Amino acid sequence: MSVDVKVGFLGAGNMCQAIASGMISSGTVKAENIVASARTEEGLSKVRSMGIRGILDNCQVVAESSVVFLAVKPHILPGVLKQVAGTVTEDKLLVSVVNSTTNKEIEDLVGKPVPVMRTLPNTPVQVRSGVVAAYPGSHCTPSHTSLCTSLMEPLGLFSILPSESLIDVVSGLCGSSPAFLFMMVDAMADAAVRMGLPRQVAASLAAKTMEGSAKMVLECKEHPMQLASDVCSPGGTTVEGVYRLNRAGFKGTVMDAVIGSIEKTQGKEMRYNY
Known part of the structure; x- marks a missing residue:
């Protein structure tokens, strides 16, 4: 089932490629409705080969997208979020796939009450046989959870966990x-x-x-x-x-x-x- 939404990825590495590939192959999101950013042109080559638009401007990705996947390394995330904070508005859903980073930490870095969904996908989402564990942030509404579910459920087994701390356990397990x-x-x-x-x-x-x-x-x-x-x-x-x-x-x-x-x-x- 197709979801009519613009999806952006801050970071165009392996996890971006796995999630985007699963979304495209399942028909959940069309490639032309996905945009991803990276620090170099070379870093965008693989997503561009998938039909995804690749750009170097993180703020433009946020501005154009309703759902923004945070898909950078943990040590890079603070700088990226500070860079795009002025572009992040409360009507956007931030979906984090960044390991060891809590919803509260992301909210604090953005500096405003923005909906954040922390997730832990594994790489088999690329072939729609993955696992995605998630926990909603304090500003997520049921509609945000429903939107995230619609995007991620076609990629494999999707679970909302009873506690955010359990995402660390799922990280090792899955x-x-x-x-x-x-x-x-x-x-x-x-x-x-x-x-x-x-x-x-x-x-x-x-x-x-x-x-x-x-x-x-x-x-x-x-x-x-x-x-x-x-x-x-x-x-x-x-x-x-x-x-x-x-x-x-x-x-x-x-x-x-x-x-x-x-x-x-x-x-x-x-x-x-x-």
């Missing part, structure tokens, strides 16, 4: 974990290549197996470990693999990776409790 899962697909493919499968076939089969397994978790409504147990015949090949994963500390290693990512988001040192 924002960082695609990298872990890509690594697992690569490791599975490497094993199959070692045993004789062509790499392209091995990678495709491993990725599709991961996709199907995730779909079973979402649709079968059973505990993941029950689904794992269902595959393990007594004395069989699968339980042998499970044994080797457990012997290597597989579950604890995955938990450490997710917890480490969460604690990094929270500005804490990683803690190991063995």
